[in-house]
Amino acid sequence: xxxxxxxxxxxxxxxxxxxxxxxxxxxxxxxxxxxxxxxxxxxxxxxxxxxxxxxxxxxxxxxxxxxxxxxxxxxxxxxx
Numbered sequence: 458x459x460x461x462x463x464x465x466x467x468x469x470x471x472x473x474x475x476x477x478x479x480x481x482x483x484x485x486x487x488x489x490x491x492x493x494x495x496x497x498x499x500x501x502x503x504x505x506x507x508x509x510x511x512x513x514x515x516x517x518x519x520x521x522x523x524x525x526x527x528x529x530x531x532x533x534x535x536x537x
Contacts, residue, residue: 465492466499 461481464470469492475481481502484490490500 462503462505463490463500464503465495465497467492467495467497469494469497470503 458474458476459478459481460472460474462470462472471493473490475484481490485500488498491498492500
């Protein structure tokens, strides 16, 4: 599965999943893709940053001493 960031000719941006890059091409050529906001079938891929795993991303998140206060931005570490 591959996730693409897409855009219609009206400027609406959205994401969708495809079994492969060729499936996107097939569905696009057959006008089977539609914008969920306006229904346009003129859809193109947008530039999307790759999802790259790094050592920092795989490290466990630090525990928060204020865990009971967390939620709805109640954690002191989330406040400015």
